[in-house]
Amino acid sequence: MNEQDGLTGDGFTEHAPAQGWGPALIMEKARKVYPMADSEVVALDDADIVVEADEMVALVGPSGSGKTTLCSIAGGILSPTSGRVVVGGVDISTFGPKQLTRVRRELVGFVFQSVNLVPFLTARENLLVVDELGRRTGAPARRRADQLLEELGLADRAKNLPGQLSGGQRQRVAIGRALMNDPELVLFDEPTSALDTKLGMAVMELIRDEMKSRGIAAIVVTHDERITQFCDRSVHMEDGRVL
Amino acid sequence: MFLAWKEMRRAKARFGLLIAAVGLLVFLILFQQSLQNGLLTSFTGALRNQSAEVLVYRTDGRRILQASVISPDLTEMVGRDPSVAAVGRITQGTFTVTPLALGADAEPVETSVIGFELPDLGGPRFLTAGRVPENTEEAVASDADAAGGFAVGDVVRIEPGGKQLTIVGLARDAQLNVAPTLFVTYDTYRAALASRNPDAGAPLPNALGIRPAPGVTAGQAVAAINALSPELDALTRDDAAEQAPGVAQVRQSFRVIFLLYGFVVPLVTGLFFLIITFQKAPALTLLRAIGAPASRLVASLLIQVAIVLGGGLVAGVGLYAALARGRIGGVPLRFETTAVIVWVVLLSVGGLISALFSARRVLAIDPYSATTGAGVGR
Ligand SMILES: Nc1ncnc2c1ncn2[C@@H]1O[C@H](COP(=O)(O)OP(=O)(O)OP(=O)(O)O)[C@@H](O)[C@H]1O
Ligand SMILES: [Mg+2]
Numbered sequence: 205m206n207e208q209d210g211l212t213g214d215g216f217t218e219h220a221p222a223q224g225w226g227p228a229l230i231m232e233k234a235r236k237v238y239p240m241a242d243s244e245v246v247a248l249d250d251a252d253i254v255v256e257a258d259e260m261v262a263l264v265g266p267s268g269s270g271k272t273t274l275c276s277i278a279g280g281i282l283s284p285t286s287g288r289v290v291v292g293g294v295d296i297s298t299f300g301p302k303q304l305t306r307v308r309r310e311l312v313g314f315v316f317q318s319v320n321l322v323p324f325l326t327a328r329e330n331l332l333v334v335d336e337l338g339r340r341t342g343a344p345a346r347r348r349a350d351q352l353l354e355e356l357g358l359a360d361r362a363k364n365l366p367g368q369l370s371g372g373q374r375q376r377v378a379i380g381r382a383l384m385n386d387p388e389l390v391l392f393d394e395p396t397s398a399l400d401t402k403l404g405m406a407v408m409e410l411i412r413d414e415m416k417s418r419g420i421a422a423i424v425v426t427h428d429e430r431i432t433q434f435c436d437r438s439v440h441m442e443d444g445r446v447l
Numbered sequence: 448m449f450l451a452w453k454e455m456r457r458a459k460a461r462f463g464l465l466i467a468a469v470g471l472l473v474f475l476i477l478f479q480q481s482l483q484n485g486l487l488t489s490f491t492g493a494l495r496n497q498s499a500e501v502l503v504y505r506t507d508g509r510r511i512l513q514a515s516v517i518s519p520d521l522t523e524m525v526g527r528d529p530s531v532a533a534v535g536r537i538t539q540g541t542f543t544v545t546p547l548a549l550g551a552d553a554e555p556v557e558t559s560v561i562g563f564e565l566p567d568l569g570g571p572r573f574l575t576a577g578r579v580p581e582n583t584e585e586a587v588a589s590d591a592d593a594a595g596g597f598a599v600g601d602v603v604r605i606e607p608g609g610k611q612l613t614i615v616g617l618a619r620d621a622q623l624n625v626a627p628t629l630f631v632t633y634d635t636y637r638a639a640l641a642s643r644n645p646d647a648g649a650p651l652p653n654a655l656g657i658r659p660a661p662g663v664t665a666g667q668a669v670a671a672i673n674a675l676s677p678e679l680d681a682l683t684r685d686d687a688a689e690q691a692p693g694v695a696q697v698r699q700s701f702r703v704i705f706l707l708y709g710f711v712v713p714l715v716t717g718l719f720f721l722i723i724t725f726q727k728a729p730a731l732t733l734l735r736a737i738g739a740p741a742s743r744l745v746a747s748l749l750i751q752v753a754i755v756l757g758g759g760l761v762a763g764v765g766l767y768a769a770l771a772r773g774r775i776g777g778v779p780l781r782f783e784t785t786a787v788i789v790w791v792v793l794l795s796v797g798g799l800i801s802a803l804f805s806a807r808r809v810l811a812i813d814p815y816s817a818t819t820g821a822g823v824g825r
Contacts, residue, residue, distance in 0.1 A: 322733060337737070
């Protein structure tokens with residue numbers, strides 16, 4: 205697997221510290237510039253942020269301020285134009301596409317704004333697919349998936365397809381999926397935006413419990429000030445800058 | 448395997464229909480292949496499956512056996528050539544024949560009768576039953592017509608003269624001009640002519656069967672004979688069958704049909720997978736975003752293509768094996784193993800190539816799209 209992903213001994217396997225040791229995320233002067241026809245868009249403007257190993261950070265800011273861009277770079281979905289990014293002790297600043305794919309698979313968990321589940325897989329299979337794409341541990345993965353579904357109150361929905369689940373249930377499956385690979389950092393991009401207030405609060409409570417009980421770091425992107433109360437602290441962004 | 452299989456299980460109808468469509472196309476291709484071969488065999492099988500390695504026509508007969516007449520001096524000229532070891536005269540005509548096995552008042556049928564002077568120079572090459580005729584009361588019939596009153600032991604009557612012949616053997620794939628075909632000795636042929644028209648003299652041969660001299664190949668003998676006179680048109684027996692009038696046109700027409708089908712199968716599978724790749728782009732984008740290697744998603748696609756093609760090929764060949772027997776419109780059909788192998792290989796390769804368009808789309812997916820919710824690769 206190492207060879208295939210172009211990660212050799214100096215990749216992150218050896219340097220990855222045990223969980224709870226060192227910050228989950230360090231970003232130094234991370235910059236993302238999109239060159240346009242006759243100008244450029246600076247989506248992320250020399251952002252600095254550190255998220256400790258068991259810390260839950262709310263990322264708040266107006267639309268277009270660069271929240272999704274920051275999370276994407278932190279999660280290895282985007283490469284920064286410049287700057288340093290260290291996730292779980294692994295410096296991914298200069299990683300190529302294949303190495304970043306592995307970072308996403310092994311170090312990070314994602315809950316996206318909209319599409320979060322594979323429609324032709326059941327709730328349980330949406331969790332198991334994480335293992336299928338990676339190490340293929342088989343039985344331990346099945347135990348983990350069942351345990352997560354149990355914790356998330358979805359044990360009786362395990363065999364349902366996403367289309368047969370409510371919005372809140374889908375979001376809970378997505379949380380389970382994000383935790384399947386035992387990540388260093390989970391990135392939530394507006395996890396409650398599709399839910400009503402009451403359900404949103406319930407899901408946030410669940411997220412908080414899951415993260416805290418596991419000691420996993422998280423960034424929660426939100427517009428909603430009420431969400432921030434579930435987090436340890438809030439980080440504000442504007443025009444691509446971390447304030 | 449996980450993804451490929453789960454998706455197919457959740458969309459059984461969709462994939463089932465595609466497999467059925469591919470199977471039907473495969474069946475049609477193979478069936479038409481049998482039809483073509485059956486048609487050509489009943490057209491010219493008697494030429495390909497007669498015993499002379501080389502046939503000599505007269506040029507102005509334009510490779511129609513019945514239209515070619517070889518004069519004694521041409522026969523002699525051929526016989527003198529050093530590349531020729533032996534010459535056997537061959538006559539051919541169409542007779543009205545009543546298959547008496549079907550009853551005394553059975554419907555008479557137009558029958559091709561081939562008379563050979565020497566059994567190994569114009570007689571039947573492969574007998575599936577019985578033996579070659581030994582006297583003027585016997586004939587070998589084409590095996591495709593056995594059930595039509597031409598089985599071994601059956602008696603047929605030449606009209607209007609009433610000469611009767613007993614079938615003593617059956618020749619494999621030996622029809623001429625899509626009609627029941629009888630192989631008889633030269634003397635039998637003459638007697639049959641005489642029974643029809645007592646004034647007819649000894650018939651001139653329509654063609655000559657040639658045995659090349661020792662050490663001379665069929666091709667060399669053909670060249671040597673053709674060089675003797677522009678009136679002579681020598682051909683190997685396979686060429687005589689292939690170059691009979693109409694054969695090339697039949698092959699050409701079928702080639703167009705095969706070409707169309709050969710394109711339709713990859714086109715159908717290619718488009719299908721392209722469409723479903725577009726449709727599930729959000730799911731594929733999500734999978735890439737959570738760390739699925741692109742190669743894994745492509746492998747999953749190719750597994751599905753292989754299952755669809757494999758299923759379609761099995762279904763098509765199965766249907767073909769069940770239905771490619773018996774005959775339609777007098778043309779015997781048969782399971783053609785070579786055609787099956789060739790088409791299985793061609794269609795598998797074509798289908799996989801067509802899937803590369805979908806594979807390219809999968810590879811082009813940008814996981815970043817998952818963050819915007821747009822989801823669909825551009
Ligand atoms: N592919 C791109 N090409 C050009 N500009 C882009 C691209 N992606 C993002 N941007 C720009 O980068 C800036 C930051 O975008 P980003 O998606 O990070 O904002 P956001 O804070 O997540 O906004 P929202 O709250 O609306 O989701 C925006 O001005 C956006 O238009
Ligand atoms: Mg955003």
